[in-house]
Every structure is written in structure tokens, then in C-alpha cells.
Amino acid sequence: MKHYGKKLISMLLTLLAVSFLVFAAFEIIPGDPALSKLGDNATPEAIAALRAEMGLDRPFIVRYLDWLLDCLKGNLGESYSYHMPVSQMIGDKLPITLTMTILSMLLTVAVSVPVGLLLSKYAYSKLDRAGYVANQFLMSIPSFFLGILLTWFFGLILKWFTPGGFVSYKKDFGGFLGYLILPSVAIAIPKCAMSVKLLRSAILTEADKDYVRTAYSRGNSTMEVLYRHVLKNAMIPLVTFWGMAVADTIAGSIVVEQVFNIPGIGRILLTSISHRDYPVVEAIILLIAFVVVLMNFIVDLLYRKLDPRMRRE
Amino acid sequence: MAETILEVKDFGIEFHDHDRPERVVEHVNFTLQKGEILGIVGESGSGKSMSALAIAGLLPRKKLKKEGQILFLGEDLMTMERHKLRCLQGDEISMIFQEPMTALNPTMKIGKQVEEALRIHHPEISAEERKKRALTWLKNVEMDDPERVYEAYPHELSGGMRQRVMIAAAMVGNPQLLIADECTTALDVTVQAQIIRLLLEINKTEQVSVLFISHDLSLIRQISHRVIVMQLGHIVEQGDVEQIFNHPQEEYTKKLIAAIPQVEL
Numbered sequence: 001m002k003h004y005g006k007k008l009i010s011m012l013l014t015l016l017a018v019s020f021l022v023f024a025a026f027e028i029i030p031g032d033p034a035l036s037k038l039g040d041n042a043t044p045e046a047i048a049a050l051r052a053e054m055g056l057d058r059p060f061i062v063r064y065l066d067w068l069l070d071c072l073k074g075n076l077g078e079s080y081s082y083h084m085p086v087s088q089m090i091g092d093k094l095p096i097t098l099t100m101t102i103l104s105m106l107l108t109v110a111v112s113v114p115v116g117l118l119l120s121k122y123a124y125s126k127l128d129r130a131g132y133v134a135n136q137f138l139m140s141i142p143s144f145f146l147g148i149l150l151t152w153f154f155g156l157i158l159k160w161f162t163p164g165g166f167v168s169y170k171k172d173f174g175g176f177l178g179y180l181i182l183p184s185v186a187i188a189i190p191k192c193a194m195s196v197k198l199l200r201s202a203i204l205t206e207a208d209k210d211y212v213r214t215a216y217s218r219g220n221s222t223m224e225v226l227y228r229h230v231l232k233n234a235m236i237p238l239v240t241f242w243g244m245a246v247a248d249t250i251a252g253s254i255v256v257e258q259v260f261n262i263p264g265i266g267r268i269l270l271t272s273i274s275h276r277d278y279p280v281v282e283a284i285i286l287l288i289a290f291v292v293v294l295m296n297f298i299v300d301l302l303y304r305k306l307d308p309r310m311r312r313e
Numbered sequence: 314m315a316e317t318i319l320e321v322k323d324f325g326i327e328f329h330d331h332d333r334p335e336r337v338v339e340h341v342n343f344t345l346q347k348g349e350i351l352g353i354v355g356e357s358g359s360g361k362s363m364s365a366l367a368i369a370g371l372l373p374r375k376k377l378k379k380e381g382q383i384l385f386l387g388e389d390l391m392t393m394e395r396h397k398l399r400c401l402q403g404d405e406i407s408m409i410f411q412e413p414m415t416a417l418n419p420t421m422k423i424g425k426q427v428e429e430a431l432r433i434h435h436p437e438i439s440a441e442e443r444k445k446r447a448l449t450w451l452k453n454v455e456m457d458d459p460e461r462v463y464e465a466y467p468h469e470l471s472g473g474m475r476q477r478v479m480i481a482a483a484m485v486g487n488p489q490l491l492i493a494d495e496c497t498t499a500l501d502v503t504v505q506a507q508i509i510r511l512l513l514e515i516n517k518t519e520q521v522s523v524l525f526i527s528h529d530l531s532l533i534r535q536i537s538h539r540v541i542v543m544q545l546g547h548i549v550e551q552g553d554v555e556q557i558f559n560h561p562q563e564e565y566t567k568k569l570i571a572a573i574p575q576v577e578l
């Protein structure tokens with residue numbers, strides 16, 4: 001329990017540090033939201049008036065604390081360009097990116113564990129070597145390029161879906177999930193390849209350990225040794241990778257959402273950056289930091305579940 | 314008349330994992346009777362572990378040539394089908410190893426490991442009954458608090474406790490043959506004595522035959538009824554413990570005995 005208390009405090013401190021850095025970054029980056037809002041031919045008086053109205057004329061630290069307090073109250077401010085509450089904007093888009101992330105993680109886990117088990121069962125065979133080559137190849141293709149290939153093949157050649165024909169989850173949830181399958185595949189493929197590689201090498205490392213010989217000496221078959229003894233031990237390094245993969249998917253949604261024309265978090269982040277819509281950008285970066293920290297926490301939890309040696313304080 | 318549990322005939326092992334084949338065990342012949350403790354002694358590298366692993370059915374199947382016969386209750390383990398061999402492993406033939414620190418699965422509770430042989434070979438036994446027998450064996454190996462040990466993980470136990478857990482796990486299925494390969498080598502002297510005492514006791518109460526392997530002659534002398542002396546993959550000499558230690562025939566045996574540290578005398 002004491003461990004989780006410490007963990008929680010360090011999570012909060014991390015988020016606080018990120019919030020400060022994000023806020024400070026937009027202080028340093030050149031560009032004036034008031035100017036970009038009014039356009040280049042605005043009069044200096046108009047700009048000054050708007051700056052005062054937006055509260056931009058107050059000292060930095062006052063604005064930061066003000067913003068932080070608002071954030072804590074759940075008020076993330078208002079978008080400069082869309083004139084709507086940031087929380088509402090994010091709240092609308094988050095389910096899209098989150099669904100895509102969950103789908104791609106489910107795919108990664110569901111495919112990589114059986115394939116990793118298969119390749120390690122037949123380690124050093126022809127199948128394993130073919131698997132290695134395929135893995136190396138798939139690991140090195142960026143998701144956005146995979147996305148373009150998949151869109152071209154399934155969308156333009158096979159016509160299984162309409163590229164760019166995003167379906168809102170509020171209107172048709174089934175259609176929405178269907179549309180997200182290909183982007184999720186594009187995200188999952190390199191992560192899946194990496195997971196297979198990690199799992200295979202972890203299984204082979206574990207297979208050499210003494211407890212495996214003990215398990216055989218009790219009459220376990222190869223499959224039983226693998227499932228009952230080796231797998232749990234070999235999952236430990238994978239869990240770390242999957243935790244990072246979730247955070248990476250959300251941060252990387254900028255690119256994939258662009259390729260597949262999905263109006264998710266990545267998309268608003270991109271448009272908000274180009275519009276200097278700071279409240280939105282700040283909120284999304286905080287959100288990503290939150291996901292990273294949360295995944296760290298979950299990985300730690302799973303670690304302790306998998307490995308009893310970690311449970312000691 | 315005593316019942317023969319194990320009969321090893323002209324057994325040999327040749328490794329084929331390098332450029333030249335390497336003979337590591339050759340012309341090994343011995344028998345083991347019911348309830349007997351047979352000690353195998355020899356310097357490191359003399360082929361003791363390879364022989365033990367072969368009897369336990371744990372030698373790698375690749376890049377290795379085996380010859381001769383290992384008859385367990387009259388059936389040849391070397392030509393037996395895998396699934397038949399598996400039925401014996403852990404049920405009739407059990408093994409404990411040198412490294413108690415690594416021989417247990419670090420992510421599995423002790424209890425589950427102790428009762429694993431029962432789960433595999435006796436699915437008809439209920440979970441409660443399995444647990445009862447595991448607890449009985451944990452008590453037999455002198456655990457102060459079997460319930461706690463049952464729920465513990467290996468890292469929570471000392472080396473000596475882990476080796477006792479290994480003995481409990483090996484004995485839970487009531488095997489005919491227990492193979493102990495250097496099972497006290499990694500432990501300190503007082504713990505060694507406890508393990509030896511336990512093995513002697515179990516041998517008597519359960520009538521289990523024991524193949525006790527060690528490079529340590531004084532341990533071999535304490536525990537064995539009969540002794541085999543090995544050197545470079547061959548049996549140099551075998552006989553009753555008294556005969557080997559009091560009237561050794563071979564120069565090599567005499568040399569080994571002369572080299573025993575004489576602290577106890």
C-alpha cells in the first residue's frame with residue numbers, strides 16, 4: 001500500500017512538471033494568439049484590447065496558476081478558434097482515439113502471443129527463420145505508410161470501405177468500429193512484430209532456466225511447460241512494452257488519423273497547433289502525459305501481479 | 314528376495330554438438346534394489362549428472378547419441394515412447410537438483426509446485442486432497458509452518474527450505490526412485506546434515522530407492538548402502554559402502570579416499 005502511495009505522489013508530481021513545461025513552452029515559442037485570431041492587418045489597439053480580454057497581459061506565473069487551478073476544477077478553458085469549451089472538444093474526440101488504441105492493442109496481444117509461442121516452439125526451424133525475416137520487415141514499416149498501403153488496397157482496389165468516409169460513433173457504432181479496423185491494423189502491425197520478437201526471445205531465455213528442467217522432471221509435456229511455467233515468466237518484459245505501446249499509439253495518433261481522415265485527438269492537436277489554439281494544445285499534451293503516467297502505473301501493477309519478487313517493499 | 318528397481322546395462326552417451334563426437338559416459342553397468350541408497354561419487358566432469366539426467370529422462374534429445382539400456386522395473390526407458398516416459402516422470406521417478414535457488418519456478422506458489430506431480434499424474438485426486446497431501450509432505454520435510462510455506466513464493470524461502478520443498482515435491486507422488494544430484498552441494502554444512510538425515514528417514518519410511526550423487530566422499534559414506542566410483546565417464550569400482558571405504562581395490566578409489574579431509578577424526 002505504501003508503495004502505491006509513493007507511486008501516486010510521483011505521478012502527480014510528473015503531471016505538475018509537464019503542465020508547467022507545456023505552459024512555459026508556449027510562452028517561449030514566438031507567436032501571439034491575439035494576433036493570429038485577428039489577422040495580420042489588425043490595429044495595435046485592437047490587439048492590445050483583445051490581449052487584455054484574453055488575460056494575456058497578466059504576468060506569466062499568475063496566468064499559469066490561474067490555468068492550473070481551472071484545470072484542477074475540470075475547466076480546461078475555451079478553444080480560441082472553435083469558441084467551445086476544450087473539455088467538450090476533447091470529450092467528443094477522445095472516444096475515437098481511445099477506441100482505435102484499444103482495438104490496436106487487442107490485435108497486438110491477440111496475434112503476438114500465439115505467434116510468439118509458435119515461433120519459440122519451433123525455434124531455429126525454417127518457420128522460425130521465415131518468421132524472423134517477416135518480423136524484421138514489418139517492424140521497420142512506419143504505421144502511416146502501412147496506412148496508405150491498406151487504404152489503397154482495401155479502399156481503392158477492393159472497395160471494402162470508402163477512404164475518408166468516417167462514421168461517427170454517435171450515429172452508427174458498428175460502422176464506426178468497422179472504419180477503425182484498418183487504422184488499428186496499421187498501428188498494430190509494427191507493434192505486433194516487436195511483441196513477437198520480445199516474446200520469442202524471452203521464452204527462449206526462460207526455457208534454459210533450471211525450473212524448466214524441474215517442470216519436465218515432474219512429467220509436464222512441452223506445451224504444459226510452456227503454458228504453465230514459462231509463459232508467465234516470459235510475459236514480464238512484454239508488459240513493459242505494451243504499456244509504452246499504448247502511450248505511443250495515443251501520441252502517434254496525429255499521423256494515423258491524418259492518413260485515414262479520422263477526427264480524433266491527433267487531428268485536433270494538429271489543427272490546434274497550426275491555429276495557435278494554445279488551450280487545446282496544452283490540454284491534449286497534458287492528456288497524453290496523463291496516459292503515459294497512467295500506463296506506467298498499470299504496468300507496475302501488472303508487474304507485481306506477474307512477478308512476486310516485485311511485491312517486496 | 315529384493316526387487317530390482319533399476320538396471321543400467323552398458324550405458325553410454327556421446328555428444329555430437331562439436332566438430333568431433335565426445336564420449337562422456339561409457340560402459341556403465343549397475344543395478345539398484347528396492348529401498349536401497351546407491352551413492353555415485355566422482356570428480357567433477359566424470360559423467361555423474363549426465364547419467365542421472367538420462368535415468369530421469371531429461372537428457373536433450375538432439376545432438377546426442379545414447380547406447381545401452383536403462384531398465385526401470387524391467388522396461389527400457391531409452392526406447393520408451395515419450396508419453397509413456399512422461400507418465401513415469403514425477404510419478405515413479407523423481408529428481409532433485411543441485412541449485413535450490415533456481416530449480417523452483419519464481420512466479421508459482423510453493424504449494425502449486427509441490428502438488429504438481431499429483432495434478433499431472435492423478436487427475437482423479439480432488440484439489441483439497443492434493444493440498445492435504447502437499448501439506449503433509451511439507452510437514453514431513455520439517456517445515457515449521459506448512460500452511461504459510463504452501464502460500465509462499467520461492468524467493469521468500471532460504472536455500473535449505475527450498476531444497477526441502479524440492480524433496481517434498483519429488484516425494485508427493487510416492488515414487489519408486491528418487492535421484493538426488495549434488496543436492497546438498499550449494500548448502501552450508503548444518504543444512505547439509507539436515508537434508509541427509511531427511512533423505513535417510515524418507516528412504517526408510519517410504520521404502521524409496523535413492524540414487525545419491527555427490528563429489529563429496531564423506532557424504533556418500535554417511536548415506537549410501539552401496540557405492541559406485543566414477544572417473545572420466547567410466548565406473549572404476551563398485552561395492553558395499555564398507556568394502557569401498559575400508560578395502561578399496563582400485564588405485565583411483567584409494568587416492569580419493571586418502572584425499573578426504575580428516576577433520577572429524
Ligand SMILES: Nc1ncnc2c1ncn2[C@@H]1O[C@H](COP(=O)(O)OP(=O)(O)O)[C@@H](O)[C@H]1O
Pocket residue numbers: 328330335337355356357358359360361362363364
Ligand atoms: N553439451 C555438451 N557437449 C559436450 N560435452 C558435454 C556437454 N555437456 C556436458 N559435457 C561433458 O560431459 C562430461 C560429464 O559431465 P557431467 O555428467 O555433468 O559431470 P559431473 O556431474 O560428474 O560433474 C563433462 O566432461 C562435460 O564436459
Ligand SMILES: [Mg+2]
Pocket residue numbers: 358361362363494495
Ligand atoms: Mg554434476
